[in-house]
Amino acid sequence: MSYFHPDVVKALAPHVPMPPEAIAALLTAPPDPALGDVAFPCFALAKDLRKAPQAIAAELATQVAVAAPLAGVSPAGPYLNFRLDRAQAGARLLTDVLARGDAWGDTTSGAGQTVCIDFCSPNVARRMHLGHLRSTVIGKALVRLHQALGYNVVRINFLGDWGTQFGKLIAAWRRWGDPAAAEVDAIGELQRLYVKFHHAAAEDPALEEEGRAAFKTLEDGDPGARALWQWIRAKSLEATAATLSLLDVSFDDYNGEAFYADRNQAVVQLLAERQLLVASEGAQVVELEGMPPCLILKSDGATLYETRDIAAAMHRAEVYHPVRSLYVVDLGQALHFRQVFAVLKQLGLPGAAGLEHVGFGVMLVGGKRLRTRQGDVVYLEDVLDQAIAAARAELEARSPGMAGAGAIARAIGVGAVMFNDLKQHRHNDVDFNPAEAISFDGETGPYIQYAHARCRNLLRKAGVGEGELTVAPHATLADAAEWALLTAIGAFPQAVRHAAERCEPHLVARSVLDVAQALSRFYHDCPVLRADADVRAARLALVAAAATTLRRGLWVLGLEAPPMRDNSAERGPVC
Secondary structure: HHHHHHHHHHHHHHHHOOOOHHHHHEEEEEOHHOOOOEEEEEEHHHHHOOOHHHHHHHHHHHHHOOOOOOEEEEEEEOOOEEEEOHHHHHHHHHHHHHHOOOOOOOOOOOOOOEEEOOOOOOOOOOOEEHHHHHHHHHHHHHEEEEEEEEEEEEEEEEOOOOOOHHHHHHHHHHHOOOOOHHHOOHHHHHHHHHHHHHHHHHHHHHHHHHHHHHHHHHHHHHHHHHHHHHHHHHHHHHHHHHHHHHHOOOOEHHHHHHHHHHHHHHHHHHHOOOOEEEEEEOEEEEEOOOOOEEEEEOOOOOEEEEHHHHHHHHHHHHHHOOOHHHHHHHHHHHHHHHHHHHHHHHHHOOOOOEEEOOOOOEEEEEEOEEEEEHHHOHHHHHHHHHHHHEEEEEEEOOOOOOOOOHHHHHHHHHHHHHHHOOOOOOOOOOOEHHHHOOOOEEEEEEEHHHHHHHHHHHHHHHHOOOOOOOOOOOOOOOOHHHHHHHHHHHHHHHHHHHHHHHHHHHOOOOOOOOHHHHHHHHHOOOOOOOOHHHHHHHHHHHHHHHHHHHHHHHHHHOOOOOOOOOOOOOOOOOO
């Protein structure tokens, strides 16, 4: 059980020639619980000690002294296994969880340090579509994960509000724009123009040059182009606000690509001063080892994404002084970020070692990738509204007339869409299936939310609150299902830490799924309200600890834990 790894490290440290953090990184669970609760593999010591791992394990077993809550140590081949005093260990864990409450799983390891997280970042002039979901929810989870470790987090929405696409929109507006339609639905009209331009450009390649020329006038400060751009940007922010509100996502920094337009020349000048710029077919590039050169200026003098990302990183380093800067952008941009980071390291950017691209796979629907330019798009707000409606229907079927059903349905529906993404390893593509995501069974968000609600309803029936419970020093928790639930609860803090360090929210999703599944087995095997007084008290404390863990896990992932109370005291907790 990872919660007790520090006790194992303390016992091993005097006898093992490696630092405590290295010992902790090797600890694992034995394949068979009968062998013990924590295992230390001795393979890593074989070279230094010049002994077989089996011999090292046998020797360590005679040297290591254990103290509570450890109860014993024994070798098993190349592993040294530690056994816990389950009564003492369980009482200590439950006491800690109940005392820490909604700070359970938190640490102060990042205190006094800043992390910048660049996520969501939609291109303006378009509604947020399903493809924007992944960056938004992964980014939100990473914000919460780093906050749980004590970091100051700067949430950045680096809006795609500059670049050649705006030249194309300006050209399209001047050719086909309908002011009356824009009065009714500005974003709908802009989206129509965006799709029409790309269809027309496929037939007439000269349109592409027209778009590039229009963007150059925007960069040069043409008043008409600037006024149109400002209108497009304002309408776009209005359109995204509703979707971001549904997802409960907000930002500290909305400086988009346009904000850095006036800083691009300083980047070019600095690169020239450092003699990093090289002419290449009329353009200006920075040559890089092991990858294609990074394009800084096009042949017409216009800047690119790379130039603006370099300017943004330099500005953020100056203003925020981050120890870590995360860019939550799809894997298709991996080369772009490798190039940008390589240039920034050549420039000696403070904090350059903390630059990280948090890549992820694409969102699919029915196995197909959606493409805005072809007009093949599913709007994110529509998906969320449909999920909320499905959750409302499910609630009404299960518990007609439930108080606060509207707010609860919103928490369940939005949470279902988010959890469906976050439970995946982020590198994997996600084929979105709304029916599977909203299910109250299986590995879904509603399943976790229901598990939490069931805990709270059980405590309510017992007449106790989570903050009122205490744990006896030797609480009786001997059943295998009780210990499995304790083990899952004890693994949660490590899941939070690893998820933040590795930028892998699915580790927390997996952790809360483990708690919910262990909780289901516990309910089946271990009566709570009908148990004898001492056992009842210990099991109520265990249920409260499970509720705390599930609620905290949901919060870290960006989901709510709604109070789904049953309308009938006789039927037991339902959704």
